Amino acid sequence: xxxxxxxxxxxxxxxxxxxxxxxxxxxxxxxxxxxxxxxxxxxxxxxxxxxxxxxxxxxxxxxxxxxxxxxxxxxxxxxxxxxxxxxxxxxxxxxxxxxxxxxxxxxxxxxxxxxxxxxxxxxxxxxxxxxxxxxxxxxxxxxxxxxxxxxxxxxxxxxxxxxxxxxxxxxxxxxxxxxxxxxxxxxxxxxxxxxxxxxxxxxxxxxxxxxxxxxxxxxxxxxxxxxxxxxxxxxxxxxxxxxxxx
Amino acid sequence: xxxxxxxxxxxxxxxxxxxxxxxxxxxxxxxxxxxxxxxxxxxxxxxxxxxxxxxxxxxxxxxxxxxxxxxxxxxxxxxxxxxxxxxxxxxxxxxxxxxxxxxxxxxxxxxxxxxxxxxxxxxxxxxxxxxxxxxxxxxxxxxxxxxxxxxxxxxxxxxxxxxxxxxxxxxxxxxxxxxxxxxxxxxxxxxxxxxxxxxxxxxxxxxxxxxxxxxxxxxxxxxxxxxxxxxxxxxxxxxxxxxxxx
DNA sequence: ATTAAATACATGTCCGGACATATTGAGTCT
DNA sequence: AGACTCAATATGTCCGGACATGTATTTAAT
Numbered sequence: 123x124x125x126x127x128x129x130x131x132x133x134x135x136x137x138x139x140x141x142x143x144x145x146x147x148x149x150x151x152x153x154x155x156x157x158x159x160x161x162x163x164x165x166x167x168x169x170x171x172x173x174x175x176x177x178x179x180x181x182x183x184x185x186x187x188x189x190x191x192x193x194x195x196x197x198x199x200x201x202x203x204x205x206x207x208x209x210x211x212x213x214x215x216x217x218x219x220x221x222x223x224x225x226x227x228x229x230x231x232x233x234x235x236x237x238x239x240x241x242x243x244x245x246x247x248x249x250x251x252x253x254x255x256x257x258x259x260x261x262x263x264x265x266x267x268x269x270x271x272x273x274x275x276x277x278x279x280x281x282x283x284x285x286x287x288x289x290x291x292x293x294x295x296x297x298x299x300x301x302x303x304x305x306x307x308x309x310x311x312x313x314x315x316x317x318x319x320x321x322x323x324x325x326x327x328x329x330x331x332x333x334x335x336x337x338x339x340x341x342x343x344x345x346x347x348x349x350x351x352x353x354x355x356x357x358x359x360x361x362x363x364x365x366x367x368x
Numbered sequence: 369x370x371x372x373x374x375x376x377x378x379x380x381x382x383x384x385x386x387x388x389x390x391x392x393x394x395x396x397x398x399x400x401x402x403x404x405x406x407x408x409x410x411x412x413x414x415x416x417x418x419x420x421x422x423x424x425x426x427x428x429x430x431x432x433x434x435x436x437x438x439x440x441x442x443x444x445x446x447x448x449x450x451x452x453x454x455x456x457x458x459x460x461x462x463x464x465x466x467x468x469x470x471x472x473x474x475x476x477x478x479x480x481x482x483x484x485x486x487x488x489x490x491x492x493x494x495x496x497x498x499x500x501x502x503x504x505x506x507x508x509x510x511x512x513x514x515x516x517x518x519x520x521x522x523x524x525x526x527x528x529x530x531x532x533x534x535x536x537x538x539x540x541x542x543x544x545x546x547x548x549x550x551x552x553x554x555x556x557x558x559x560x561x562x563x564x565x566x567x568x569x570x571x572x573x574x575x576x577x578x579x580x581x582x583x584x585x586x587x588x589x590x591x592x593x594x595x596x597x598x599x600x601x602x603x604x605x606x607x608x609x610x611x612x613x614x
Numbered sequence: 615a616t617t618a619a620a621t622a623c624a625t626g627t628c629c630g631g632a633c634a635t636a637t638t639g640a641g642t643c644t
Numbered sequence: 645a646g647a648c649t650c651a652a653t654a655t656g657t658c659c660g661g662a663c664a665t666g667t668a669t670t671t672a673a674t
Contacts, residue, residue: 413630
């Protein structure tokens with residue numbers, strides 16, 4: 123018996139069983155041989171067989187119950203990854219910490235382009251809070267942010283100025299009790315224009331990272347939108363995706 | 369002797385260790401006692417200790433290496449925000465589907481810059497699979513991808529060519545049984561150089577989106593790295609984050 | 615026939631041992 | 645110092661056994 127690769131025995135068994143399942147030899151809903159039976163089939167110990175079965179279980183291919191044996195649950199390993207992060211702040215990883223410096227707060231009318239970005243009807247009114255994110259260490263700007271909120275929340279302006287290190291959405295949650303149920307995020311590359319370049323202290327035409335975030339409440343209503351631009355060399359978005367638990 | 373709660377001994381040990389880590393008694397970066405040492409501490413067998421450690425490993429709390437012991441990697445965050453997305457493929461959203469067209473497959477040595485990006489020691493050998501992602505509708509290239517895998521998986525080359533619409537990581541899973549447990553992703557903006565611009569059929573100096581992905585197995589070992597560049601106007605990364613129901 | 619108790623069974627937990635393998639670090643030699 | 649060899653060491657893999665526990669089936673009682 124020749125081993126094709128230097129691989130743990132239990133891993134090979136797991137692979138064979140996986141293939142047997144994906145190929146349909148063990149259909150979904152069927153129960154595959156018991157542990158002792160598999161021990162005989164692969165001429166190995168129960169410990170090894172269990173290690174293999176555990177792998178299948180982690181992939182969500184099978185489920186196991188005390189006297190019912192191991193049941194095939196799915197024909198394909200779940201390719202279902204979900205980000206694992208403690209909080210939203212962790213999603214955006216700056217080199218070091220940074221603070222928000224509010225530049226202007228004014229009411230505007232969403233038209234055309236902006237309205238589409240905000241996912242709302244054209245002509246609706248919004249309160250725009252423009253701010254600069256400045257790295258606390260180097261004092262250089264790392265990003266420009268326009269936050270759009272319902273004019274109803276006008277008073278939030280002062281609070282935002284007073285709390286330079288808290289997300290606007292968190293402030294709204296705290297003050298108005300409108301909770302974020304879902305966030306949609308789009309990340310794209312863009313070219314930094316002249317005006318923006320001046321604000322960010324970079325040369326125009328440079329590559330930048332644009333992040334659009336829409337904040338939805340439980341009713342599915344957008345109540346905050348943020349649009350951020352970061353110079354290419356001063357920012358990156360990092361995240362971890364873990365296979366979701368069975 | 370009446371125990372207070374749910375019994376499995378290894379589970380209790382796992383819980384105690386988890387608490388010890390979250391409380392900071394074992395700080396991130398530190399190495400906790402060896403298996404035999406823990407056997408003595410908890411007065412149990414090595415098998416049981418290993419079962420407990422395996423649990424911590426699956427939670428992403430620790431990583432284990434052959435002679436380096438068990439290292440604390442994370443301080444157990446309480447999953448406040450529970451972002452969700454359907455699958456990895458959905459994570460990269462473009463208008464329509466696209467196909468991979470392999471350009472070249474060759475062995476290279478990771479040096480300096482690349483080694484750092486790959487998160488490995490300099491001088492190590494990797495198999496590089498360069499490919500172009502082409503939009504099926506417009507037939508225009510939407511991205512250039514360099515996938516780096518262990519030269520051990522050299523045969524994967526043919527398979528990759530044959531399956532132009534499947535992720536390389538999925539192909540490795542199927543063929544070699546090495547499963548992805550975690551993906552780390554970094555997104556940044558960059559400027560597209562001359563060579564790359566030619567390949568992507570855009571003008572040089574244009575802004576581009578660079579996505580670095582590192583694929584880890586259950587043991588915390590990197591076994592695949594992909595580096596993708598997308599022209600600014602042809603690609604965006606979209607995702608939804610949902611608050612966990614709790 | 616319906617319900618309740620006894621029983622067989624498959625997986626779960628745990629033990630103590632053995633050898634394999636890879637990484638570390640000390641010692642050795644240019 | 646630097647490159648190399650080699651042994652110590654901690655984890656990885658695997659064995660064969662033992663008893664516990666929950667689930668299903670069978671059997672007995674209502």
